[in-house]
Amino acid sequence: MSAASTPRRDLVHRLYSQHHGWLLGSLRRRIRNNADAEDLAADTFCTVLAARFEPALIEEPRAYLVTIAKRLAFRLFRRRELEQAYLERLALLPELFAPSEEERAILMEAINRIDRALQGLPVAVKAAFLYHQLDGLGQSEIAGLLGVSTKTVQRHLKAAMRRCYLLELDA
Amino acid sequence: MSRLDPAAEQAIDWMLRLHSGASASTDAAAFAAWHAHDEANRAAWARLSERLDGPYAQVRAIDARLPGQAGEVREVLLRPPQRRRFLLRSLAAAGLLGGSAWLTDRVTPLATLTADLRTGTGERRDIRLADGSQLALNARSAVDVAFDGHTRALYLRRGELVVDVAPGDRPFLVHTRHGSARALGTRFAVREEGSRSLVAMLAHSTELLAANGHRLRLEEGESAVLDGNGIARLSLRPASLGAWTGGLLVADDLPLAEVVERLRPYCRGLLRLAPNAAGLRVQGVFPLDDPARSFTALAETLPLKVADYGLFILIEAA
Numbered sequence: 499m500s501a502a503s504t505p506r507r508d509l510v511h512r513l514y515s516q517h518h519g520w521l522l523g524s525l526r527r528r529i530r531n532n533a534d535a536e537d538l539a540a541d542t543f544c545t546v547l548a549a550r551f552e553p554a555l556i557e558e559p560r561a562y563l564v565t566i567a568k569r570l571a572f573r574l575f576r577r578r579e580l581e582q583a584y585l586e587r588l589a590l591l592p593e594l595f596a597p598s599e600e601e602r603a604i605l606m607e608a609i610n611r612i613d614r615a616l617q618g619l620p621v622a623v624k625a626a627f628l629y630h631q632l633d634g635l636g637q638s639e640i641a642g643l644l645g646v647s648t649k650t651v652q653r654h655l656k657a658a659m660r661r662c663y664l665l666e667l668d669a
Numbered sequence: 670m671s672r673l674d675p676a677a678e679q680a681i682d683w684m685l686r687l688h689s690g691a692s693a694s695t696d697a698a699a700f701a702a703w704h705a706h707d708e709a710n711r712a713a714w715a716r717l718s719e720r721l722d723g724p725y726a727q728v729r730a731i732d733a734r735l736p737g738q739a740g741e742v743r744e745v746l747l748r749p750p751q752r753r754r755f756l757l758r759s760l761a762a763a764g765l766l767g768g769s770a771w772l773t774d775r776v777t778p779l780a781t782l783t784a785d786l787r788t789g790t791g792e793r794r795d796i797r798l799a800d801g802s803q804l805a806l807n808a809r810s811a812v813d814v815a816f817d818g819h820t821r822a823l824y825l826r827r828g829e830l831v832v833d834v835a836p837g838d839r840p841f842l843v844h845t846r847h848g849s850a851r852a853l854g855t856r857f858a859v860r861e862e863g864s865r866s867l868v869a870m871l872a873h874s875t876e877l878l879a880a881n882g883h884r885l886r887l888e889e890g891e892s893a894v895l896d897g898n899g900i901a902r903l904s905l906r907p908a909s910l911g912a913w914t915g916g917l918l919v920a921d922d923l924p925l926a927e928v929v930e931r932l933r934p935y936c937r938g939l940l941r942l943a944p945n946a947a948g949l950r951v952q953g954v955f956p957l958d959d960p961a962r963s964f965t966a967l968a969e970t971l972p973l974k975v976a977d978y979g980l981f982i983l984i985e986a987a
Contacts, residue, residue, distance in 0.1 A: 507976075507983065514939065533789035533809065536937075543939055583745045597738060599880035600897060601731050603846045608724035609742055615724075616746070625747055630688075631725040632732070632739040637685075652685065659681045660673055662720040 510547050513559055518543065521563050529571065538574065542567045573614075580609050615665055619658060626651050627658035676713035679703065684717055787811045788828070791935045791958065793913070801835035805914045808934035808957075828934070829860035831871065831911050848879040848895040853886070858911040865896035869907035918955040918963070925949040925971070929984070932960045936982065943985040946973055 518539060525535040545566050556562045584606060588596060597605060616624050625644060629635045637655070641648045672678055683700055703710055732739035788794050788806050796804045799816055806812060810828020821841045823832070834841045834852040841852040843859050845866040850859060854873015859866060868877060869892035877885045883899035892903045892910060909919040918931045926947040933940055935957050949971050955963040964982060968975045976983040 531787065533787045533792075533811075536790050537809075540939065547939065547941075580745060583748055584741070587741050587745060591737075591741075597731060597735055599844075599846060599848065601735070601738075603880075604727055605731060605738065605742060608727045609745055611724040612742075613746055621747065621749075628743045628746060631721065632728055632743050634729070634739075636688075655685055656681055659684065659717065659721070660677075663673060663677055663681070663717050665720055 506552075510543065513546065513556075513563075514543050517559055517563055520560065521567060524564070525567060525571075534574065538567055538570055541570050545570065576613065577610055580613060581606060584609060615662060616658065619661060622646075623654040623657050626654035630655055674709075674713075676707075676709040677717070679710065680713040680717045683714070684721070785811060785813045785826075790937055793916075798835075800837050800839075802841065803833040803835075805831045807913050810934075825859055825861045825866075827861050829858065829913070831856065831858045831914050845895070846880075847897075848877060848900070850887075851876045851878070854889070857887075858907065860910065865894050867892065867894050867903065867905070867910065869893075869903075869905065869910040871907050871911055912954075913957055916957050918957050920951040920953050920955065923951050925951055925967070925973075925984075928955070928967070932957065932963055936960045939982070941983045943983070945986040946971075946984055949973070949986070 521542060522535060522539040525538050526532065529535045529538070542563055546563070584602075588602070612628075616627070619627075622644065626640050629640045629643060630637075635643070637648050637651045641651045644651065673681075683703065686696060687700060704714060705711075728739050728742050786794070786796060786804075786806060788808050788810050790808060792808050794806045796806065798804055798814065798821075800821055802821070804812070804823070807829045810830060811826040812828075812830060813824040813826065815822045815824065816839075819839065821837065821839050823830070823843045825843060825845045830843070832841075832843065832852075833856045834854075843850045843852075843857075845859065845861045847861075847866040850857060850868050852875050854870075854875065856870075856872035857875050858869045858871060860868075868875065868887060870887045870889045872889055874886055874888045877883075877887055877893060877895060877900055879895045879899045881897070881899050885893060885900045885902075887893055890907060892905045892907050893900050894903055906921065909921055912919040913931070918928065920928050924947065926942060928951045929940060929942045932955070951967065951971070953966065953970070955966060957963075961977060964975050964977060964984070967973060967984075972987040974985045974987045976985075
């Protein structure tokens with residue numbers, strides 16, 4: 499985390515003092531949990547601080563902040579939803595087939611990263627891609643499973659791979 | 670979806686062809702020729718390979734050891750967004766809950782499964798649990814409680830706690846993602862830190878079990894860290910690990926980065942620590958409930974520049 503240049507820092511500070519209270523109130527009305535609302539408000543400004551976008555160029559600060567907050571909120575709830583889904587599935591497994599705590603942590607993190615990477619892709623594309631990447635199935639097998647032609651599977655796989663190719667890998 | 674540059678498109682074609690299961694030896698030679706052709710091709714292939722590795726490879730590796738895990742991950746990812754946890758309720762009704770290491774072997778009543786305790790910024794809570802145990806939660810912490818006829822379990826999702834365990838027949842455990850601590854005695858502190866967990870014995874002893882199977886018995890006055898490598902002893906005095914229950918941060922030659930992390934759950938504003946100050950060593954006792962005063966005190970004894978805007982604090986080396 500490098501120290502921000504003084505003018506930029508002052509701009510973010512001004513943004514914060516003018517809009518943080520409002521953003522927090524707005525989030526509290528939508529999210530019942532106070533701790534979550536506070537975290538999201540703080541993370542929103544952290545995102546602004548870290549963004550390459552110049553704060554001085556923001557014309558509608560509140561709209562901008564809300565957009566970021568919504569994206570972060572979606573991520574937070576999606577993470578929880580995925581974790582809940584995963585735990586529910588685990589609960590059905592006999593002990594013998596259950597992953598260790600460390601493996602669970604790795605799998606949960608992998609689930610989150612893959613979910614982020616494939617966000618927004620149509621379900622058919624995701625399905626084809628995951629059968630290919632995770633289950634190691636071939637194109638004709640996937641075609642049979644999904645009830646589509648091999649050509650369609652190929653199209654889906656290419657679409658998913660293009661998306662993956664364009665991703666910036668973050669820490 | 671629009672196409673990528675030619676090298677990238679070709680890399681994708683090759684990726685599909687080589688993994689179609691139907692490649693012939695002629696393909697291998699043709700691929701080698703394409704790959705060697707120019708830097709753009711090599712770069713595209715490297716980038717694509719890297720993007721398709723990472724989490725997918727991790728899942729496949731675990732699936733190799735535990736068949737079925739890849740399928741579980743796939744199903745979770747393909748599940749449509751659900752607004753209500755009716756699935757959990759129906760599982761409970763069918764008596765099918767249980768069987769994982771975190772949930773117990775018996776059917777766990779839904780009330781205790783979904784119970785969770787959270788604290789916000791600057792908030793500490795003292796909670797009396799159903800069995801009479803006393804739980805202290807530090808700021809910005811989250812704990813799930815799962816008591817049933819078999820065990821008394823807490824899952825520390827994040828933050829830190831000190832627990833005074835009431836005597837009872839059922840074993841008392843505190844889990845984090847790095848392992849668990851089973852109380853053999855009464856009072857201990859647990860802190861969850863993302864990549865590792867710390868445990869300190871304040872009274873009597875506990876048995877620690879790390880995710881990789883290492884075990885260690887911790888006696889009063891001792892502390893340890895649990896992470897991916899197992900369990901290692903620490904020279905931290907347990908009193909300093911539990912000092913937050915009294916509203917204090919006890920820094921016994923701690924790096925400033927650590928001190929800032931301990932103060933962070935008490936700061937409403939943004940807190941930024943410059944890398945050039947992170948390693949400075951700190952000695953002293955600081956009030957958690959008055960972080961501004963703590964930062965002032967730090968600036969008086971260390972070569973620091975603290976820019977305190979009230980809502981936004983920036984700490985750098987002077």
